[in-house]
Amino acid sequence: xGNPTGFLxxxxxxxxxxxxxxxxxxxxECVRPLPLAEVERxxxxxxxxxxxxxxxxxxxxxxxxxxxxxxxxxxxxSALETLHSTNNxxxxxxxxxxxxxxxxxxxNIDEAPVTIKTIExxxxxxxxxxxxxxxxxxxxxxxxRVAVVGSGPAGLACAQQxxxxxxxxxxxxxxxxxxxxxxxxxxxxxxxxALIDRRVVQMHAEGVAFRPGVHVGAAVSVDILLxxxxxxxLAGGAELPRDLQLPPHELDGIHFAMDxxxxxxxxxxxxxEARAAPEGTISASGKHVVVIGGxxxxxxxxxxxxxxxxxxxxxxxIMPQPPEHExxxxxxxxxxxxxxxxxxxxxxxxxxxxVATRRAIGAGGHxxxxxxxxxxxxxxxxxxxxxxxxxxxxxxxxxxxxxxxMGFLGPHRDGLLExxxxxxxxxxxxEASVADYRTSAAKTFSCGDMRRGQSLVVWAIRxxxxxxxxxxxxxxxxxxxxx
Numbered sequence: 001x002g003n004p005t006g007f008l009x010x011x012x013x014x015x016x017x018x019x020x021x022x023x024x025x026x027x028x029e030c031v032r033p034l035p036l037a038e039v040e041r042x043x044x045x046x047x048x049x050x051x052x053x054x055x056x057x058x059x060x061x062x063x064x065x066x067x068x069x070x071x072x073x074x075x076x077x078s079a080l081e082t083l084h085s086t087n088n089x090x091x092x093x094x095x096x097x098x099x100x101x102x103x104x105x106x107x108n109i110d111e112a113p114v115t116i117k118t119i120e121x122x123x124x125x126x127x128x129x130x131x132x133x134x135x136x137x138x139x140x141x142x143x144x145r146v147a148v149v150g151s152g153p154a155g156l157a158c159a160q161q162x163x164x165x166x167x168x169x170x171x172x173x174x175x176x177x178x179x180x181x182x183x184x185x186x187x188x189x190x191x192x193x194a195l196i197d198r199r200v201v202q203m204h205a206e207g208v209a210f211r212p213g214v215h216v217g218a219a220v221s222v223d224i225l226l227x228x229x230x231x232x233x234l235a236g237g238a239e240l241p242r243d244l245q246l247p248p249h250e251l252d253g254i255h256f257a258m259d260x261x262x263x264x265x266x267x268x269x270x271x272x273e274a275r276a277a278p279e280g281t282i283s284a285s286g287k288h289v290v291v292i293g294g295x296x297x298x299x300x301x302x303x304x305x306x307x308x309x310x311x312x313x314x315x316x317x318i319m320p321q322p323p324e325h326e327x328x329x330x331x332x333x334x335x336x337x338x339x340x341x342x343x344x345x346x347x348x349x350x351x352x353x354x355v356a357t358r359r360a361i362g363a364g365g366h367x368x369x370x371x372x373x374x375x376x377x378x379x380x381x382x383x384x385x386x387x388x389x390x391x392x393x394x395x396x397x398x399x400x401x402x403x404x405x406m407g408f409l410g411p412h413r414d415g416l417l418e419x420x421x422x423x424x425x426x427x428x429x430x431e432a433s434v435a436d437y438r439t440s441a442a443k444t445f446s447c448g449d450m451r452r453g454q455s456l457v458v459w460a461i462r463x464x465x466x467x468x469x470x471x472x473x474x475x476x477x478x479x480x481x482x483x
Contacts, residue, residue, distance in 0.1 A: 014118055015118050020346065024306050024347055026189070027187070039122050043072040046069065057101040058100065059458045059462045060458050061462070062120070063082050068119060076126055079123050080127040092153060092461075095190060097117065103334070103335050135203075136164055136206060138206075138207070141167075141168065144166075146167050146471060147170050149234055150172075151175075152236075153461050155448065155464065158233055165468070165481055182196055182457070185300075186300070187300050187303055188265065232420075236411055236412075237450055238409070241256045241406075246370070247359050248359075257298065257405035261304060292315075297405040300344065302345055302349045311400075314349065314399075315349050315351045316355045316397075318355065324338065326338045354387075368398070372397055376389075411450045421441050422441045430450050447460075447463040447466070469482070
């Protein structure tokens with residue numbers, strides 16, 4: 001704790017966004033980094049708590065007070081080493097993690113937590129700028145081979161850790177580029193894809209082989225992988241979207257959010273995706289857009305639709321509007337339920353809560369509106385909240401394009417899991433314990449969203465690292481890899 005009174009003397013200052021008008025004209029990242037001197041001032045606000053509650057909020061176990069103190073002392077390279085000791089990809093989490101660490105910060109009791117996410121992001125960004133991030137190949141190979149299926153944050157973290165332990169790792173990805181939902185589910189204005197590309201270059205120099213465009217379970221069988229590798233890691237994510245039956249279902253203009261986001265990310269990458277996409281070209285240009293679902297994916301659809309030139313954007317949420325402020329005495333240091341407004345929502349959209357969508361309205365096969373109804377939420381048996389429609393509250397909402405962003409139900413059933421023969425849990429995810437990440441199938445492991453269900457990038461990185469340690473121990477009898 002370099003400055004014991006820093007939290008009393010220095011107000012919280014965080015990164016700002018470009019002006020709304022500027023953001024809506026660009027697909028580039030829209031956050032303005034703080035000057036380095038201000039980052040060091042913000043790091044001085046860390047209280048160095050005897051019990052660092054920020055650790056309870058950080059799934060990847062970042063050593064937050066340690067690198068805050070190092071930044072305050074202008075020891076940025078040491079701060080980067082400390083950050084990398086727990087987190088393979090802080091440039092990802094520093095941009096798209098919701099920062100549960102800040103919710104758990106002791107200063108958040110007064111609504112002014114340390115700017116942990118900003119400091120983390122600027123440590124790694126400076127590390128790349130200064131050339132401090134370099135490949136870390138293993139000293140000697142083990143002679144063992146591992147196949148990792150899926151190149152999202154879990155698969156990449158697992159692969160990098162295993163390669164640094166000396167194993168020969170091959171990452172298989174069904175899409176044409178590496179990155180999973182980091183690549184195709186996160187808009188460029190939140191995280192530019194060059195960040196993924198440079199990590200791929202680093203990992204390739206560490207010995208990781210990448211096989212994009214290979215759909216395991218279709219183009220390549222699981223049996224072939226099991227025959228050629230000493231261990232198999234299933235890290236394919238949870239991409240099966242939750243559907244909403246909107247009769248009549250033959251109307252065009254109703255799409256899953258991920259199809260919409262993927263197409264725009266492909267456009268930004270220069271791909272001619274429209275000719276190949278089975279759902280056809282999806283564009284919000286000049287349309288009245290309705291986004292159903294109030295989470296991060298829905299927010300990403302709003303920002304994308306606004307940049308495409310939507311005539312209007314409305315976001316519907318089935319749950320009631322959360323309070324502006326949480327009751328700290330009841331929630332801290334846990335993640336609170338409260339009203340949040342993302343940069344995309346701030347750019348222009350109408351938000352409506354406690355609304356259910358009944359059916360689609362249109363003519364000639366074209367969508368024109370949605371029939372909606374307002375909901376009342378009341379305690380039911382056992383205190384569980386139950387919803388009921390409010391009589392006479394029906395209304396129509398103009399809609400040329402509806403984007404379904406209601407979350408994901410688990411991994412796709414597209415051959416991989418069936419061929420692997422792994423047991424699934426009650427939610428449809430791969431059953432594997434966090435004790436060793438072993439599945440029910442021989443020499444097969446699973447981590448990330450494919451195992452735990454839809455979650456955060458920081459949880460994926462943690463699971464990838466822990467799974468790598470378990471695989472290493474399985475192959476070598478013991479492991480020196482960190483958790």
